[in-house]
Amino acid sequence: SSGASIMTGCLIEEAKTVKALVSQLCECFYKAGWATGTGGGVSIRVGGPAENRPYRVFVAPSGVQKEDMVGDDVFELDMDGQVVAPPKTPMLRQSACTPLWYVVYNRVPSAMCVIHTHSMNAQLATLLDPTENSEALRITHLEMIKGVGNHSYDSVLEVPIIDNRPSEDLLAEQLDAAILKYPKCNAVLVRRHGIYAWGDSWEQAKAQCESFDYLFETAVKMKGMGLDCGVVPVSGTYHVEKKKKKLEEEKKKEDAEMNDASSNSPPAKRQKMEGGGVAPAFNGSSATNNEADLVCSDKTDIPIVPRDSKVLLLDIEGTTTSISFVKDVLFPFVLKNLEAYVDKMTDEDKKTTLAELIADLDALDENHAVKKMNPQHTIVDIVKALMGSDVKATGLKSLQGKMWKSGYASGELVGHIYSDFLPMLDWCKANDVKVCIYSSGSIGAQKLLFKHTEKGDITEYFGGRHFDTTSGSKKEAASYQTIASALGVKPEEIIFVSDLEAEIYAARDAGMRAVVSVRPGNAPLSVETKKDFPIVRSLLQLCGNSN
Numbered sequence: 001s002s003g004a005s006i007m008t009g010c011l012i013e014e015a016k017t018v019k020a021l022v023s024q025l026c027e028c029f030y031k032a033g034w035a036t037g038t039g040g041g042v043s044i045r046v047g048g049p050a051e052n053r054p055y056r057v058f059v060a061p062s063g064v065q066k067e068d069m070v071g072d073d074v075f076e077l078d079m080d081g082q083v084v085a086p087p088k089t090p091m092l093r094q095s096a097c098t099p100l101w102y103v104v105y106n107r108v109p110s111a112m113c114v115i116h117t118h119s120m121n122a123q124l125a126t127l128l129d130p131t132e133n134s135e136a137l138r139i140t141h142l143e144m145i146k147g148v149g150n151h152s153y154d155s156v157l158e159v160p161i162i163d164n165r166p167s168e169d170l171l172a173e174q175l176d177a178a179i180l181k182y183p184k185c186n187a188v189l190v191r192r193h194g195i196y197a198w199g200d201s202w203e204q205a206k207a208q209c210e211s212f213d214y215l216f217e218t219a220v221k222m223k224g225m226g227l228d229c230g231v232v233p234v235s236g237t238y239h240v241e242k243k244k245k246k247l248e249e250e251k252k253k254e255d256a257e258m259n260d261a262s263s264n265s266p267p268a269k270r271q272k273m274e275g276g277g278v279a280p281a282f283n284g285s286s287a288t289n290n291e292a293d294l295v296c297s298d299k300t301d302i303p304i305v306p307r308d309s310k311v312l313l314l315d316i317e318g319t320t321t322s323i324s325f326v327k328d329v330l331f332p333f334v335l336k337n338l339e340a341y342v343d344k345m346t347d348e349d350k351k352t353t354l355a356e357l358i359a360d361l362d363a364l365d366e367n368h369a370v371k372k373m374n375p376q377h378t379i380v381d382i383v384k385a386l387m388g389s390d391v392k393a394t395g396l397k398s399l400q401g402k403m404w405k406s407g408y409a410s411g412e413l414v415g416h417i418y419s420d421f422l423p424m425l426d427w428c429k430a431n432d433v434k435v436c437i438y439s440s441g442s443i444g445a446q447k448l449l450f451k452h453t454e455k456g457d458i459t460e461y462f463g464g465r466h467f468d469t470t471s472g473s474k475k476e477a478a479s480y481q482t483i484a485s486a487l488g489v490k491p492e493e494i495i496f497v498s499d500l501e502a503e504i505y506a507a508r509d510a511g512m513r514a515v516v517s518v519r520p521g522n523a524p525l526s527v528e529t530k531k532d533f534p535i536v537r538s539l540l541q542l543c544g545n546s547n
Helices: 011-031 098-107 120-125 143-148 168-181 202-224 244-261 325-344 347-362 369-373 379-388 394-410 421-430 443-451 477-487 501-510 527-532
Strands: 041-048 053-059 075-077 083-085 113-117 136-140 156-162 187-190 194-199 311-314 434-438 494-498 513-517
Touching (some): 011 113, 041 098, 098 113, 098 168, 098 194, 113 202, 120 194, 120 202, 136 202, 143 202, 156 168, 168 187, 194 202, 311 477, 325 379, 347 379, 369 379, 379 394, 394 443, 421 434, 434 477, 477 494, 477 501, 494 501, 501 513
Parallel strands (some): 156 187, 311 434, 311 494, 494 513
Antiparallel strands (some): 041 053, 041 113
16 A cells, blocks of 8 residues: 555545555565464554544454455444444454454554564564563663654663453453553563554554564564663663753743743734634634545646645645634633633632733724623633634633643643644654644644643644744735745745645745645535646645655
8 A cells, every 4th residue: 555545535545445455454464474363353443532423443354364354254343342344255244352442542643554473573572571460561771662652762662461261351441440550551471372563544553563563573682682672771871860940941942932922012023813812722613525636637737745745834724633623622611611711710810811801802993893792801602702703812822821831731722633633744854854733723823732632742843844824824925935035045945734724825826836725524625626726635645755
């Protein structure tokens, strides 16, 4: 497989593609020695809330030679385990692993693929403790730890081990408990049996399973050399002490950035919006039906990095992040927690905030709907009135930013990013491509979102290269020329990706190579835009070699 997105606009074709992929992966794992004697299996799920449709789960059958599998052998289920479409091949049974696929999918919401292998390396790794009482295998200071997710070279990777049972379905409760206890690990070993590994895409699951297997083989061979894979080496590696002072400095810097973003004094060149408000914290658009745009039709000339450019400028909503994240998550969070947040504010903070919100009211046109509502001069009433009419204003934006910061810090808010975004960032980093962000959301709000994603803090990938509407309106060509100047490159050396047509045309007028991002829920595209611009449905489509 080329690694391109398996999402298509036609569910029937999508099902055929996924079923064929399951069979190909089973054959691949057989050739690796992981699925001999009909053992092992693969499950892939597609759809879900991010795509505004139910999940569908595809699972390999039981008792079938994995090297001889075809797509017609694969079951299609829903998230309740009910058969949506049985295999065309008669007399097949669902894999005994099926209940375990669902344990992972229910316990790890981001997981979209689960792999089970009978790898010899995995089985032997469970026997490194001769007592067979250990509940986890510890591995540290090996380069391939980076490949299993959530860990770095010098992390201590703990892979949970559960005891085997007479049949696979009996492992469900133990598997669930292990995932709960070791949430950073994307795999669970089964003693004297094999491994279950998962990822946010089939590509990630496969890569992580391969990395785990490499580590298990290394651990077994180290044991034979008299070395313990779980012990930090005294020498032979570079040690870096993470100092408390550095963490405190980073926190101060983040606080300063948020204070700048919520300042009462509008920065130079801040773009005014219709009605006298200021640039919003984000667009806050609702998801719409754009199924027609998700169907791949004519081939387009998509520029790729690093061949065509070493600078990538990305929009957020509808490109890196779900279009409805702000509307359906961030805004409701403010309204839900508003009264409790205000109750905890100091009298001085209440006084300052109320003054800012009253100023927001005064700045509105006399015929504005909020003015006609005549809300009481309380923080709660004014905020509800402004948000109810989708007003973007300085005082409101400041309060929202503070509340979101609190929500991210508590863990109640988690920034959404599409599953292809992080692999694309890794590609760009490895190929020396600069990734920059240009969003209507303030720079402070951008950094908060990317600092607290479901994949952790990814702000390091951007190197501080964030732009908001202080650089100009996203619908004006001059803004893109300003950004190019700030980056020290010519506009034609930049690839800009966004879901909004007005932004795409403005970027092209400035000289940039503009690409349209199509995601589920984005605004439908015009015929002209489809004809004039290359379209990507996954950011990984922008990644390629120099050939």
